[in-house]
């Protein structure tokens with residue numbers, strides 16, 4: 001990356017790697033924000049509903065979710081791995097999450113599977129009796145899988161990554177955010193490198 005001294009107005013600048021940084025008040029910063037809005041990512045995401053619910057809070061993005069009013073949901077449910085069964089330690093504002101004892105992990109996984117199985121059978125049974133899918137779905141828990149399309153630009157994506165690929169984010173959405181970030185880095189390596197280098201701050 002080259003360094004040029006210049007005093008004056010810059011219009012529609014183009015640089016070889018597609019990312020422009022300038023020094024303002026002695027600090028290197030992204031030059032403006034809008035360059036990161038001239039691109040589009042579209043993702044097809046499949047997650048449990050409790051992850052989708054966190055994801056949909058990111059308003060700078062467009063979503064279309066599969067309909068559970070008109071379509072019978074497949075019986076796919078999130079069962080945590082043993083390593084993901086955790087306990088919450090600490091107090092509000094400074095929680096940490098530690099693995100549970102093995103016996104608790106085993107029991108937790110068995111409980112998830114047993115309850116999911118029962119609820120899904122009741123869901124199917126209501127639909128077979130003619131109850132509308134839009135009503136029968138109310139039986140299903142947060143752990144049922146949904147899927148959606150998600151479209152947004154790189155600036156909004158960096159906002160999502162700064163919040164959700166972060167130690168503060170819940171493990172399950174963080175796992176997705178890590179995968180999203182790997183794909184983002186592959187598509188826009190120079191922008192991603194700067195995002196990381198400058199503290200994962202959103203331009």
Ligand SMILES: Cc1cc2nc3c(=O)[nH]c(=O)nc-3n(C[C@H](O)[C@H](O)[C@H](O)COP(=O)(O)OP(=O)(O)OC[C@H]3O[C@@H](n4cnc5c(N)ncnc54)[C@H](O)[C@@H]3O)c2cc1C
Pocket residue numbers: 057058059060061156159163164168169170
């Ligand atoms: C670790 C963590 C814990 C959370 N816990 C909770 C919780 O307990 N309860 C809860 O309700 N939510 C919770 N959230 C969700 C959080 O409050 C945000 O809704 C979510 O992270 C989306 O962030 P955002 O608003 O920056 O994103 P977007 O909605 O995508 O917005 C992007 C940016 O656009 C601007 N913007 C968007 N809408 C407006 C607006 N209406 N007015 C002004 N500026 C706007 C802001 O600059 C914003 O940062 C949590 C999020 C995280 C990461």
